[in-house]
Amino acid sequence: MSEPVKPSRTSAASSQRLRMRRELAAAAMELFATKGYEATTVDEIAATAGVARRTFFRHYRSKEEAIFPDHDDTLVRAQAVLDAAPAHENPLDTVCRGIKEVMKMYASSPQGSVERYKLTREVPALREREIASVARYERLFTRYLLGHFDEAAHREAGSDFDEPLLAEVAASAVVTAHNHVLRRWLRGGGVGDVEAQLDQAFAIVRRTFGTGFGANRPAGERSAASASREGEVLVTVARTDAPLDEIMRTIEQAIHRDG
Structure with a gap:
């Protein structure tokens, strides 16, 4: 034994x-x-x-600082989510999963979180500390998105954002969506399925900023799937391990673009 x-x-x-x-x-x-x-x-x-x-x-x-005891450890967990991201996950989705570690921290003690929220609304020094904590997550996610910028996908999407701006705006959008849902949940007494509400907010962020980033691989690598027209023939190039939904989405975009 x-x-x-x-x-x-x-x-x-x-x-x-x-x-x-x-x-x-x-x-x-x-x-x-x-x-x-x-x-x-x-x-x-x-x-x-x-x-x-x-x-x-x-x-x-x-x-x-004692009012925010878990942010250091939560930041480490968020970093671990980014480090262990699946190979074909959109980096923006990875960042959304990373910020969920913060929501889990608050949701683990709803009553304490509500009390802390009320206190931070009343004390300027605590609000400033809270803002500083938020900035740490934004910097973490901005660096991550910068490392997964995909120039080809960026051009294909026709985005007007330059690389650093897109990463910073997208990271900020994820954190802002999270904080909006969190504050609404705290104002409501910390009840309800906050993670479901968070997923709805993230869907909006993905629709707005989801292009321009490649799957989780070094910046500059070829997209998992690409499509182009040669005469009346649609040519698709994809890695053998590319997800089917990504291949189909690429084909659909090419048809709509050139049809």
């Missing part, structure tokens, strides 16, 4: 770190709600969590 696998020291330390960050965040939320943000000190947050002041500063640089 095999022995049970013991968790590594690294994973145990990571879990302990996350638990302490969340305990400090809960203490901060409790004090902000009862005493007010300005009147609450770091020493009080640490004491409420049952730890020393220096422990607080091992996990957070300031009291406003």
